């Protein structure tokens with residue numbers, strides 16, 4: 001997994017609350033056996049009109065937002081189905097971090113496994129970030145746990161183990177296999193009634 | 195020290211890690227299906243890893259299954275996903291119930307039915323409705339695709355311990371009010387996110403009297419309340435359900451003695467507690483585009499409070515102060531891991547016996563598994579549905595998520611026993627109204643929703 005230490009990049013604001021995984025990546029795109037290529041289908045129903053043409057008024061489609069890497073959104077982002085494809089679609093599009101008022105548990109976990117940094121900030125701070133213009137940048141410093149925009153620097157919380165994973169870009173399974181002896185020991189003592 | 199049911203199971207599964215940090219837990223049962231497993235198996239292959247415990251893994255096909263003509267898979271991607279599952283389970287030596295197999299069905303229906311779902315286990319699946327299995331007094335939750343790969347490789351999973359919430363169900367359950375109405379009533383009252391960060395335990399006298407099927411319905415929709423896990427303590431009802439099932443423990447009495455230690459010692463141990471009284475509960479129906487947008491048959495559709503309400507009304511094509519009876523139904527769907535078990539079909543069939551569908555209704559009845567389908571044919575339920583004019587289908591997820599040919603057409607209203615009424619969930623532009631199997635069946639006959647708790651019915 002790609003490590004995340006610091007990111008300075010352009011941001012796009014999609015301020016809606018309750019953006020669920022059906023909106024992030026509609027289910028017709030789950031019928032795939034690969035992990036890549038979902039970026040073009042991100043926010044499909046919002047990005048494209050019924051006839052398949054591009055919805056020019058949607059933020060992501062505006063030329064000035066090309067190359068964004070930070071998404072600023074509302075509360076309760078990523079609820080609904082557990083599809084990890086939603087996270088793959090965001091990373092495949094080029095997002096490295098999502099700043100919201102809150103994330104569903106499953107989405108948050110999925111994000112931590114794919115190098116997409118979920119950042120929870122209160123509404124008062126997000127309302128400042130929402131003023132970001134297309135020619136401005138936002139900086140995220142994971143070791144310092146801060147988000148900086150112009151003169152404003154905000155602190156965010158992240159569990160220390162996940163923080164380390166992001167910084168090292170560690171593969172989960174390798175990490176767990178350090179505990180292989182304990183897993184085997186558990187298996188030997190595990191209750192089993194046949 | 196007294197503990198909750200959740201704590202007791204959690205504590206017996208910790209391999210490493212401290213409370214307050216992610217802990218490594220052993221997984222007793224890993225259920226897989228065709229949609230969320232191809233990438234994990236691909237990952238295993240590319241890193242030269244094996245499945246650690248194929249014997250603790252079980253695979254079935256459900257999301258993509260065409261339920262009308264089960265072997266006739268038109269969609270190339272559906273076929274590819276199912277073929278890939280067959281290939282992967284063969285390569286990695288995992289038991290598979292493929293289409294046509296008499297063990298095949300919706301993953302959350304066949305786990306319990308096989309006797310694989312058992313008390314005090316930790317059960318995971320790459321699907322958010324895994325909470326269903328918590329009805330047996332297990333910790334069961336949905337996981338993401340990377341986690342599926344992790345569990346395949348290590349038979350363990352890192353989790354932060356959630357807080358616990360006890361929901362005590364009190365009162366007398368009125369006639370024709372079901373577990374579906376209880377959970378929908380709770381979500382209507384408290385919203386779709388009150389459970390975020392909590393493992394919910396349902397308890398109290400009402401729950402004790404519920405069948406396993408009904409408990410599964412309640413736990414299934416814990417995810418619609420924002421919680422990954424819903425559970426009910428294991429009791430005699432649980433043990434009776436499991437006894438004699440194919441995968442139930444051979445030393446069954448010893449297992450029961452072990453399982454019997456798993457209960458919440460004292461309700462004051464829950465981090466959060468709430469009570470829900472069912473005595474005055476009326477049949478529940480959703481009007482909008484999330485499961486919290488629900489009302490009882492005694493109410494009128496709510497006014498527009500905010501933009502979300504406005505959007506929901508625009509999509510659903512209804513307007514405030516209509517009665518649930520006024521919703522112009524076109525379809526009924528009885529199926530999904532919420533309500534497609536034998537008991538659900540029996541309740542629905544009782545509503546339809548000797549009657550015929552209203553002329554405006556198309557009805558799809560989709561049993562949750564091959565075993566349920568066979569039993570329903572044998573006991574005459576299938577005939578009741580067919581005589582009533584319903585389409586009697588093959589087992590699968592069907593119109594619950596419409597990833598298969600079963601799609602409700604755009605603009606059409608469907609009374610559905612499934613769990614999600616999100617925009618486009620049952621087909622692009624489809625308009626979903628969730629309700630219990632009895633309500634949906636009665637709506638099929640009447641041509642619109644009817645209050646089945648009223649005197650005409652009881």
Ligand code: SF4
Pocket residue numbers: 256257300301302321323530531532590591594595612613
């Ligand atoms: S029936 Fe519906 S909710 Fe259940 S597993 Fe299938 S798609 Fe998911």
